[in-house]
Amino acid sequence: MLSAEIIAIGSELLTPTKTDTNSLWLTEKLNEIGIDVKLKTVVGDDELRLEEAVKDAIKRSDVIITTGGLGPTEDDITRTVTANAVGRELLYHNELENELRERFLGMGREMPEINKRQAFIIEGARILPNPNGSASGMLVEVGEKFLAVLPGPPRELKPMFENHVLPELSKLRGGVVFRKQILKVSGMGESAIDEAIAPIYSSYEKVRTSILFNKSDVEVHLTAQASSAREADILNNEIAQKIVRALGNAVFSTKGEEMEEVVGNLLKKMGKTLSTAESCTGGLIAGRITEVSGSSAYFIEGAVTYSNDAKMRTLNVPAEMLEKHGAVSAEVAEAMARGMRERARTDYAVAVTGIAGPDGGTEEKPVGTVYIGYADEDKVTSRKIIFPGDRYLIRWRTSQAALEILRRNLIKGQNE
Amino acid sequence: MLSAEIIAIGSELLTPTKTDTNSLWLTEKLNEIGIDVKLKTVVGDDELRLEEAVKDAIKRSDVIITTGGLGPTEDDITRTVTANAVGRELLYHNELENELRERFLGMGREMPEINKRQAFIIEGARILPNPNGSASGMLVEVGEKFLAVLPGPPRELKPMFENHVLPELSKLRGGVVFRKQILKVSGMGESAIDEAIAPIYSSYEKVRTSILFNKSDVEVHLTAQASSAREADILNNEIAQKIVRALGNAVFSTKGEEMEEVVGNLLKKMGKTLSTAESCTGGLIAGRITEVSGSSAYFIEGAVTYSNDAKMRTLNVPAEMLEKHGAVSAEVAEAMARGMRERARTDYAVAVTGIAGPDGGTEEKPVGTVYIGYADEDKVTSRKIIFPGDRYLIRWRTSQAALEILRRNLIKGQNE
Numbered sequence: 001m002l003s004a005e006i007i008a009i010g011s012e013l014l015t016p017t018k019t020d021t022n023s024l025w026l027t028e029k030l031n032e033i034g035i036d037v038k039l040k041t042v043v044g045d046d047e048l049r050l051e052e053a054v055k056d057a058i059k060r061s062d063v064i065i066t067t068g069g070l071g072p073t074e075d076d077i078t079r080t081v082t083a084n085a086v087g088r089e090l091l092y093h094n095e096l097e098n099e100l101r102e103r104f105l106g107m108g109r110e111m112p113e114i115n116k117r118q119a120f121i122i123e124g125a126r127i128l129p130n131p132n133g134s135a136s137g138m139l140v141e142v143g144e145k146f147l148a149v150l151p152g153p154p155r156e157l158k159p160m161f162e163n164h165v166l167p168e169l170s171k172l173r174g175g176v177v178f179r180k181q182i183l184k185v186s187g188m189g190e191s192a193i194d195e196a197i198a199p200i201y202s203s204y205e206k207v208r209t210s211i212l213f214n215k216s217d218v219e220v221h222l223t224a225q226a227s228s229a230r231e232a233d234i235l236n237n238e239i240a241q242k243i244v245r246a247l248g249n250a251v252f253s254t255k256g257e258e259m260e261e262v263v264g265n266l267l268k269k270m271g272k273t274l275s276t277a278e279s280c281t282g283g284l285i286a287g288r289i290t291e292v293s294g295s296s297a298y299f300i301e302g303a304v305t306y307s308n309d310a311k312m313r314t315l316n317v318p319a320e321m322l323e324k325h326g327a328v329s330a331e332v333a334e335a336m337a338r339g340m341r342e343r344a345r346t347d348y349a350v351a352v353t354g355i356a357g358p359d360g361g362t363e364e365k366p367v368g369t370v371y372i373g374y375a376d377e378d379k380v381t382s383r384k385i386i387f388p389g390d391r392y393l394i395r396w397r398t399s400q401a402a403l404e405i406l407r408r409n410l411i412k413g414q415n416e
Numbered sequence: 417m418l419s420a421e422i423i424a425i426g427s428e429l430l431t432p433t434k435t436d437t438n439s440l441w442l443t444e445k446l447n448e449i450g451i452d453v454k455l456k457t458v459v460g461d462d463e464l465r466l467e468e469a470v471k472d473a474i475k476r477s478d479v480i481i482t483t484g485g486l487g488p489t490e491d492d493i494t495r496t497v498t499a500n501a502v503g504r505e506l507l508y509h510n511e512l513e514n515e516l517r518e519r520f521l522g523m524g525r526e527m528p529e530i531n532k533r534q535a536f537i538i539e540g541a542r543i544l545p546n547p548n549g550s551a552s553g554m555l556v557e558v559g560e561k562f563l564a565v566l567p568g569p570p571r572e573l574k575p576m577f578e579n580h581v582l583p584e585l586s587k588l589r590g591g592v593v594f595r596k597q598i599l600k601v602s603g604m605g606e607s608a609i610d611e612a613i614a615p616i617y618s619s620y621e622k623v624r625t626s627i628l629f630n631k632s633d634v635e636v637h638l639t640a641q642a643s644s645a646r647e648a649d650i651l652n653n654e655i656a657q658k659i660v661r662a663l664g665n666a667v668f669s670t671k672g673e674e675m676e677e678v679v680g681n682l683l684k685k686m687g688k689t690l691s692t693a694e695s696c697t698g699g700l701i702a703g704r705i706t707e708v709s710g711s712s713a714y715f716i717e718g719a720v721t722y723s724n725d726a727k728m729r730t731l732n733v734p735a736e737m738l739e740k741h742g743a744v745s746a747e748v749a750e751a752m753a754r755g756m757r758e759r760a761r762t763d764y765a766v767a768v769t770g771i772a773g774p775d776g777g778t779e780e781k782p783v784g785t786v787y788i789g790y791a792d793e794d795k796v797t798s799r800k801i802i803f804p805g806d807r808y809l810i811r812w813r814t815s816q817a818a819l820e821i822l823r824r825n826l827i828k829g830q831n832e
Contacts, residue, residue: 012626039459040430056472060465112605132805281703290720291807301720
């Protein structure tokens, strides 16, 4: 089994509030291809300590990954120090400087002179392109060892690792492959799920199963071990199908898709359209739906009717209804869904109104009280839920529940 | 300044889901008495790597803290390995074994034989009692260096550190306190900021400054060192004020506040109202604004006009304009802002339209092209920006830029 070490670089990672989360993601990716992480180091902008850490790592381990410290300022020491640690020069690459200049011009700015530093690359290293930032990565072979020098921001590091480092490392591995598959389940607790699926997963020796709670839902993680990716995928799929048979529609995702993707795929397949009307979630539902690329095919319009005036003006909620039942009520949630569907002329509409807190709760309607409205061509319904959690969680759980109600109705609609 | 290293021991800390949180707490405690954490290591139950880690740490740093690996089983290797690393014997302590036996009897159980291991202590070490568990800690002086060997469970580690290690370390120190303050800057790069403020921060010996890029903005982290928290805060404030004078309105936050809080506070103070109209961000801007508790005081309504129909229907964008200039244009961004402001009768409105990708880009308008519209009672304006990044980042950066344009206008309005 190959061994890896991860070195996270940056003084901010040595403060009481920052953890190195990149290494968790990297560990997962490395484990999936059968590489064991043996040691993790967090080091500040400290040349001596960093150089020693890199040298030790190269002595001890097969794969060394550094993250961070590739910015343009003086305390970004990774380029210089890793070059020293492997005993090579830093070479200036004119084409990298030109790319950087163009990048800055594209943002309407001149490239500051100090960014030139980012055009220096360790002698003999492969340059790893960074479409999401100005710091290129490097892949250096040191004898039989691999040193990958990656930028710190996760949005830059992850695609760079997946597209350029992982394929190289996978080549090193013959034998065993690990593949992961994630199922997501809505509306059931961890223990109920475990009871239902333990008889299934416990008969598979080559698949590791873990059950995790995540904000609103429960995830079932399957990690199959086999001699090829294809074989491992077949194994995962087999057990996933059995789990779906056991849990039914509660499984909303079998390949790790987010709820907004699942709903989007259903709408696209059915050729139907959607609109949303939001009060307490303030645009979060529309934001999640449109996070999915291609959502313009089915998402027509959203309204964030935060004030009562907006509810009346845009969704035709009657003033007397707001007066009589309050903005947070089943009647208003239904009127919002109906009004939105009519306004945007869509097949489906969902609406939410509630109290996200921390203020605004009453004895009758405590913080976390939410009404979710739903409208299609046949009916208008609503559901009351009281969510636990802080403002962030209440809003997130509300958005998830609204999408789940939509999903269940879409599945019914599809089967009719 | 004394330096410290923390070594977390245990293979479970090298899995994709576990982080070493003890080190955050320890870092905070150490910083409070003016000890800097220079390096953190996470190592599994691996004798060679652990011994090397401890030896390196003792060479480099003044205070070394290990956590974990003091249990009774065979993979609890910390006792043996730390003893080897400092070149001393493990000595059996009869009184510790007796205490352990009594402890087990108190729980109605016989002490298992393997727990005898926990009665071995490094020669010359001070024994640190553990009222919450069976593993004693150790405090070893190695020349002028301090090595503290602590158990992993936080409820055992924390009281042991506070009651027995901290007092010893405080004696080494005069009574120095560290405090942190975060400034956030919009519209300037890391390097331009560094150029502008290096003359300020470099004249403060007692304040450590670091400059970090974070998605759209740059953060300036100040960490002041003084003999009391009040003094350190005064020092931070002094340098923060000088930075604000140097960078002007580009500093949008001096106490770490998010952009949506800053804008919300300005609106609240001015007693003004806001509405939003979004295309490519799909509700993200409204979502961020309403993430702030109390935002109903100034946020009236948002529209997510994803389709052209919605732009016409809800924002009165003329069909001919959409036809002639396209939905992603300065004209439409301005019409959206104007239409939203009129619709919701608010003092201010911001609007965005753009191409978040990955599809939909053209040569003339590549992915990342965004127009941000702004309307107040005097004027309607727009600005074009081309953002780098993936769909997520383009959307996020667009939302940040829209809020920033609003903020700059609010500040102007406030000063008029």
